[in-house]
Amino acid sequence: MYALIWRLLPGGWPMKTAVAAGLVLVAAAILWYAVFPWVEPQIQFDHGVMNGTPATTPPTSGKPAP
Amino acid sequence: MRVLIRGLGELCITAGLVLLLFVTYELWGTGRYTHEQQDRLSKEMMRSWASGRPAGAGKITTERVSLGKGLAMIRIPRFGSSYHYVVIEGVSLADLRKGPGHYPGTQLPGEVGNFVVSGHRTTYSAPFNRVGELKPGDEIDIDTRDGKYVYKVTEKQVVDPTDVQVTAPVPFHPGARPSKRMITLTTCHPMYSAAERLIVFGQLSAEYPRVTGK
Numbered sequence: 001m002y003a004l005i006w007r008l009l010p011g012g013w014p015m016k017t018a019v020a021a022g023l024v025l026v027a028a029a030i031l032w033y034a035v036f037p038w039v040e041p042q043i044q045f046d047h048g049v050m051n052g053t054p055a056t057t058p059p060t061s062g063k064p065a066p
Numbered sequence: 067m068r069v070l071i072r073g074l075g076e077l078c079i080t081a082g083l084v085l086l087l088f089v090t091y092e093l094w095g096t097g098r099y100t101h102e103q104q105d106r107l108s109k110e111m112m113r114s115w116a117s118g119r120p121a122g123a124g125k126i127t128t129e130r131v132s133l134g135k136g137l138a139m140i141r142i143p144r145f146g147s148s149y150h151y152v153v154i155e156g157v158s159l160a161d162l163r164k165g166p167g168h169y170p171g172t173q174l175p176g177e178v179g180n181f182v183v184s185g186h187r188t189t190y191s192a193p194f195n196r197v198g199e200l201k202p203g204d205e206i207d208i209d210t211r212d213g214k215y216v217y218k219v220t221e222k223q224v225v226d227p228t229d230v231q232v233t234a235p236v237p238f239h240p241g242a243r244p245s246k247r248m249i250t251l252t253t254c255h256p257m258y259s260a261a262e263r264l265i266v267f268g269q270l271s272a273e274y275p276r277v278t279g280k
Contacts, residue, residue, distance in 0.1 A: 001072075001073050001076050001077070002076055003072075028087060031084060031087060031088075032087070032091060032095065036087075036088055036091045036092075036095070039088070040091075040092065040096070040189075041159055044159075044260065045188075045254075045258055045259060045260055046186050046187055046188045046189045046190075046254050046258065046260065047227075047254050047260040048162070048184045048185055048186060048187060048194065048252050048253035048254045048263065049157045049162070049167075049169075049184045049252065050184070050227060050228075050229065050230045050232060050233055050252055050263060
């Protein structure tokens with residue numbers, strides 16, 4: 001896969017290296033700014049909120065056990 | 067066949083690199099977002115405090131803060147003098163990305179009942195990363211517009227995520243009439259997992275009015 005991409009890149013090796021580096025950066029940026037922020041809430045391994053806590057409860061009225 | 071094996075190998079290496087980048091994002095990248103938000107909310111809150119009490123706000127801590135805004139400043143001396151986070155009103159995913167969040171509906175700092183705060187332990191700047199190190203007697207300081215509330219840690223517990231009774235005005239006794247002024251911190255446990263919750267209880271030991279308008 002990578003060999004094929006390398007062959008398809010234009011120019012000599014300095015040019016190929018530059019374009020390849022650019023492509024890697026673009027891929028990383030897409031992952032970092034678009035894919036990861038979307039994936040992160042789906043897995044959410046770091047979750048500290050008590051489940052089932054109602055959004056609002058009148059103060060001092062207490063809360064029924066679930 | 068060789069092409070197939072090489073392709074598979076390259077795919078595995080790529081997946082590994084992407085995973086590595088994702089871990090970096092979770093543990094470091096998310097923290098940058100939290101820091102930005104904390105800076106913004108902290109400035110906003112300090113401006114609001116400096117500008118004096120909003121009209122209509124009665125005596126201490128009856129102030130109502132809208133969801134997603136800064137409510138108070140939490141400091142824990144055991145974690146160092148530079149440790150401070152703006153406590154956000156609300157515990158939605160979006161709120162907790164900005165910092166520790168106060169459960170809406172639970173009491174406000176200094177009130178009789180339970181001031182409940184939840185925070186991330188490993189991602190988003192991990193405000194409650196070291197909460198497990200707290201020992202009975204340790205201080206948790208809460209600064210609000212009107213005063214500083216010093217809570218002392220009384221107890222630490224690991225509970226199931228469904229044990230919402232810990233957020234009751236009298237923890238574990240929902241419906242009971244509160245007489246103590248408590249603070250409860252909740253975060254995930256063990257680290258990097260959501261299997262259980264680590265709970266730290268504290269009780270108000272002192273309160274000081276804010277001297278200046280700052």
